[in-house]
Amino acid sequence: xxxxxxxxxxxxxxxxxxxxxxxxxxxxxxxxxxxxxxxxxxxxxxxxxxxxxxxxxxxxxxxxxxxxxxxxxxxxxxxxxxxxxxxxxxxxxxxxxxxxxxxxxxxxxxxxxxxxxxxxxxxxxxxxxxxxxxxxxxxxxxxxxxxxxxxxxxxxxxxxxxxxxxxxxxxxxxxxxxxxxxxxxxxxxxxxxxxxxxxxxxxxxxxxxxxxxxxxxxxxxxxxxxxxxxxxxxxxxxxxxxxxxxxxxxxxxxxxxxxxxxxxxxxxxxxxxxxxxxxxxxxxxxxxxxxxxxxxxxxxxxxxxxxxxxxxxxxxxxxxxxxxxxxxxxxxxxxxxxxxxxxxxxxxxxxxxxxxxxxxxxxxxxxxxxxxxxxxxxxxxxxxxxxxxxxxxxxxxxxxxxxxxxxxxxxxxxxxxxxxxxxxxxxxxxxxxxxxxxxxxxxxxxxxxxxxxxxxxxxxxxxxxxxxxxxxxxxxxxxxxxxx
Amino acid sequence: xxxxxxxxxxxxxxxxxxxxxxxxxxxxxxxxxxxxxxxxxxxxxxxxxxxxxxxxxxxxxxxxxxxxxxxxxxxxxxxxxxxxxxxxxxxxxxxxxxxxxxxxxxxxxxxxxxxxxxxxxxxxxxxxxxxxxxxxxxxxxxxxxxxxxxxxxxxxxxxxxxxxxxxxxxxxxxxxxxxxxxxxxxxxxxxxxxxxxxxxxxxxxxxxxxxxxxxxxxxxxxxxxxxxxxxxxxxxxxxxxxxxxxxxxxxxxxxxxxxxxxxxxxxxxxxxxxxxxxxxxxxxxxxxxxxxxxxxxxxxxxxxxxxxx
Numbered sequence: 001x002x003x004x005x006x007x008x009x010x011x012x013x014x015x016x017x018x019x020x021x022x023x024x025x026x027x028x029x030x031x032x033x034x035x036x037x038x039x040x041x042x043x044x045x046x047x048x049x050x051x052x053x054x055x056x057x058x059x060x061x062x063x064x065x066x067x068x069x070x071x072x073x074x075x076x077x078x079x080x081x082x083x084x085x086x087x088x089x090x091x092x093x094x095x096x097x098x099x100x101x102x103x104x105x106x107x108x109x110x111x112x113x114x115x116x117x118x119x120x121x122x123x124x125x126x127x128x129x130x131x132x133x134x135x136x137x138x139x140x141x142x143x144x145x146x147x148x149x150x151x152x153x154x155x156x157x158x159x160x161x162x163x164x165x166x167x168x169x170x171x172x173x174x175x176x177x178x179x180x181x182x183x184x185x186x187x188x189x190x191x192x193x194x195x196x197x198x199x200x201x202x203x204x205x206x207x208x209x210x211x212x213x214x215x216x217x218x219x220x221x222x223x224x225x226x227x228x229x230x231x232x233x234x235x236x237x238x239x240x241x242x243x244x245x246x247x248x249x250x251x252x253x254x255x256x257x258x259x260x261x262x263x264x265x266x267x268x269x270x271x272x273x274x275x276x277x278x279x280x281x282x283x284x285x286x287x288x289x290x291x292x293x294x295x296x297x298x299x300x301x302x303x304x305x306x307x308x309x310x311x312x313x314x315x316x317x318x319x320x321x322x323x324x325x326x327x328x329x330x331x332x333x334x335x336x337x338x339x340x341x342x343x344x345x346x347x348x349x350x351x352x353x354x355x356x357x358x359x360x361x362x363x364x365x366x367x368x369x370x371x372x373x374x375x376x377x378x379x380x381x382x383x384x385x386x387x388x389x390x391x392x393x394x395x396x397x398x399x400x401x402x403x404x405x406x407x408x409x410x411x412x413x414x415x416x417x418x419x420x421x422x423x424x425x426x427x428x429x430x431x432x433x434x435x436x437x438x439x440x441x442x443x444x445x446x447x448x449x450x451x452x453x454x455x456x457x458x459x460x461x462x463x464x465x466x467x468x469x470x471x472x473x474x475x476x477x478x479x480x481x482x483x484x
Numbered sequence: 485x486x487x488x489x490x491x492x493x494x495x496x497x498x499x500x501x502x503x504x505x506x507x508x509x510x511x512x513x514x515x516x517x518x519x520x521x522x523x524x525x526x527x528x529x530x531x532x533x534x535x536x537x538x539x540x541x542x543x544x545x546x547x548x549x550x551x552x553x554x555x556x557x558x559x560x561x562x563x564x565x566x567x568x569x570x571x572x573x574x575x576x577x578x579x580x581x582x583x584x585x586x587x588x589x590x591x592x593x594x595x596x597x598x599x600x601x602x603x604x605x606x607x608x609x610x611x612x613x614x615x616x617x618x619x620x621x622x623x624x625x626x627x628x629x630x631x632x633x634x635x636x637x638x639x640x641x642x643x644x645x646x647x648x649x650x651x652x653x654x655x656x657x658x659x660x661x662x663x664x665x666x667x668x669x670x671x672x673x674x675x676x677x678x679x680x681x682x683x684x685x686x687x688x689x690x691x692x693x694x695x696x697x698x699x700x701x702x703x704x705x706x707x708x709x710x711x712x713x714x715x716x717x718x719x720x721x722x723x724x725x726x727x728x729x730x731x732x733x734x735x736x737x738x739x740x741x742x743x744x745x746x747x748x749x750x751x752x753x754x755x756x757x758x759x760x761x762x763x764x765x766x767x768x769x770x771x772x773x774x775x776x777x778x779x780x781x782x783x784x785x786x787x788x789x790x791x792x793x
Contacts, residue, residue, distance in 0.1 A: 185499020
């Protein structure tokens, strides 16, 4: 008995652990969207606010990306759904000998790595354009066109699988009857087959759009010089993160849930309608109850009410009193910083004089670090100049994103404990950051491999040299201070 | 003759307009989108790397230098093998296989629990809720892991607060975040095939085995696993392929010294500007993945069609 209970306990524990693994990261990410901290995190919690959603709305690159993603998504639906339909109809008709080959070739794009699909699409249309003598600005070199074609290659296969599942339940006798009764083939196709496939067409379109919207691996190669939501997101996430990305995730999750609820309601309604139709067809003399409209559905009304109440609460809590709270947090933080500086100044008095001269250029470069590199850079820096500070520094996380005013920043500029924090804050400036990475790797050769991976951003090819120049130009320092 | 008969029947059966639509759509898909692009990529990978205006000229000769480069490295280097690229390649394959194993180990018990043990609305809700994370962007999922595994993330704060470690542990640098993120990224493609396979298993079989005194591990080994084999193999194939071909998660979660093979391909295209070598590497990745699928089919003794249901 005890053993059985023990087993049950273990099983339940495993299931709970699994669901925590599944949802925990997403919930934490969602919470960070409402914290005013400049770095996405939950602890320490600063102030509840919705300001990151405003930041999101004002991000022009992101808006352009979303627009392109929607255009591409619609293009993929228009291309992939008919192709998937034709592919499924064809599968039903090819001879048994060819069928396995045909199936393998058409399903293969699902399994082929997205990177490979992107590259092959890019190369193929490049060559075709070259053969036809197309100019640089023709659609063969247009990122949106290439992305639609590249994504449709494998999304058509998804659509085909959906249509196959539905077609297996199709009764060909229906079509034959229509033809016998004098319908043309086109009429039979439009009036018999398409209505039967309508649910499948709907799900294929939704699936195609969503698959296109979240695709990254193929898109990154075929998009060339434009951008989609995913490529913008990827470059944002790689070169410095802030909670507006979490805010975007919250928005996406919310839209997905709304979509799922609406889909469920529509589906239930359709099922009920078809049941009513069946009843009528069977000749049951039941009065068809007047269909309630979609909007008077109780579930829908409840859902809308919950949404409105939730939004109201969040909006109210996220806008009222945020400023006061932020000021309070800032004061507390500054007091803390002040205390640390005083503590440190005593230690540093002795050596600061001889270090100040050599630190300045190095420090300057540290200011523009990407957060990941910063950690490393700081270590390297400390390893060289202040080995005894290493312990304390990595532990000090409270200063990571301090929004200190210009004077404070200036005061503490020679105190190494701010290096990490400044780096995190400066990540909005991608170009110098990139250059500095290259610079950084000069000093730590064991990092060369990693740095190379980080530098592959195609958007700023000349950034390396620029960063280099910036490091040694004195006005860079003033820029940094001002931007704080 | 056979073929003309086939076409005549095909047009007769579908009518000219519909037949034409099917032919054009399938033709465009098969040739313009699947076969020819791959063929062009293969062709591109076995030619010298020259700028586009010189395509088709004598300078665009056939060569296998890019494949040689993958194995032996550039002629200038002192190593006899291309250590960096080969290491990254084999590490990617091994890591993808490892992630696949982790996912099987995690998903099989859950799939079995959801399909056979739990019942009623609660279990339906759990199955439905599994889909939610799947519709969140791959990049955002990686981002979520970057947040919780960061040096001031939830996990580090917890570990420091409890006192297990006194310094924040660098999960990103030690690839813990990468492993967790990759296992997470495609876990649903593992759980659903296995769930579908186990769900179709008749409960009576399990009960009969139990009544006859079989221990739980033998019930799984002799009844449940053989029944779920197509689901397991299809889940393994998809997770392996997607993990080996992943780009976003390694870019975001990878530590400074861990490269993924796709990142090398990406560099070949966007940084080095060497498209020919990039496509040669893409071909290598493709061949490795196809080989993996064939091995899977051999090991599990399932057919391709059975696997892709």
